[in-house]
Amino acid sequence: MGASLRDIARLAGVSVKTVSNVVNGYARVSPETRAKVEEVLSQLEYRPNLSARNLRQGRTGVIALALPELDAPYFAELSRFVIDAAAELRWLVVIEQTDGSLERERRILDGVRDHRVDGVILSPIAIGADELAARTDATALVLLGERIHDGPADHVAIDNVRAARDVTEHLIGLGRTRIAALGAEDNAASGTAPLRLAGYREAMAAHGLPETIATVERYRRDQGAAAMAGLLERAEPPDAVFCFNDLLALGALRTLLSCGLRVPEDVALAGLDDIEDGRFSTPTLTTVAPDKAELARIAVDLLKQRIEGPADHPPKEVGAGYRLVARESTLGRSPARPRPAGPGR
Secondary structure (H helix, E strand, C coil): CCCCHHHHHHHHCCCHHHHHHHHCCCCCCCHHHHHHHHHHHHHCCCCCCHHHHHHHCCCCCEEEEEECCCCCHHHHHHHHHHHHHHHHCCCEEEEEECCCCHHHHHHHHHCCCCCCCCEEEECCCCCCHHHHHCCCCCCEEEEECCCCCCCCCEEEECCHHHHHHHHHHHHHHCCCCCEEEEEECCCCCCCHHHHHHHHHHHHHHHCCCCCEEEECCCCCHHHHHHHHHHHHCCCCCCCEEEECCHHHHHHHHHHHHHCCCCCCCCCEEECCCCCHHHHHCCCCCEEEEECHHHHHHHHHHHHHHHHHCCCCCCCCEEECCEEEECCHHHHCCCCCCCCCCCCCC
């Protein structure tokens, strides 16, 4: 049976309240006393009863992460960072897949199935700001993605307009003049596609270059491959393509290589998301790398503030960083280095 707070207090020569303050990280303890208590905690290998603590605070120590597609590499990678950030707070994460369904997103906002959670991190695809504002559930909520900006909940995202402009400027800087945008969506009024399209258009307009836009239904490899095939059938096919995510770019790359075109010599190619697949494709993929670890940490921090703080604070809009990662699909391969001669060679 593990040591109790009373055992720790007796051995350290302090009150039970002082031990509790140390265990819970409260500041009202002198450095000397804290060191004495922590030494006893270490000697007895004390482990706090998190379940009991959460119950006393009216919490579960569990949060929900609701994402559109768990098999999409970007969301899979982001999930790992959210789990890591939550683990630092000793939170468990329940992961839900919404498939971008309005009904499923509504169920998330009405309560994650029948589980009681302290907060929800949601990347919405279907639900809008008005419906979100009308929710009656008081569970703490933080939004990811580009669907809802300046809405009724805390929100964290990268600047997609600027990121798209930066990667388009990169292609222009390489001397490309027939640059296509692959990833626009028909009738999309909000979300990722309009923001990335806006950034592309800003860069093209600034240099007086004509726009070429290819639409898709979903951000998947097969959609990128099909859209790229359509671009190649045009009277003036592009000499560079900015794909709105890396999966589209990998599909486009397959089509280009299958058609006997060289990347980047004939067509330069860039994506956005910096998924691991793009670092190992041939050629490796130029992309915009959102700081996924920062996105996750900010989202968890915002959720923590909502769970522990006053509920009437106005929603926050917080930006996360990103960087342009130029690789072989736009720069070409570096000259191979000669292999050093081994013994006897």
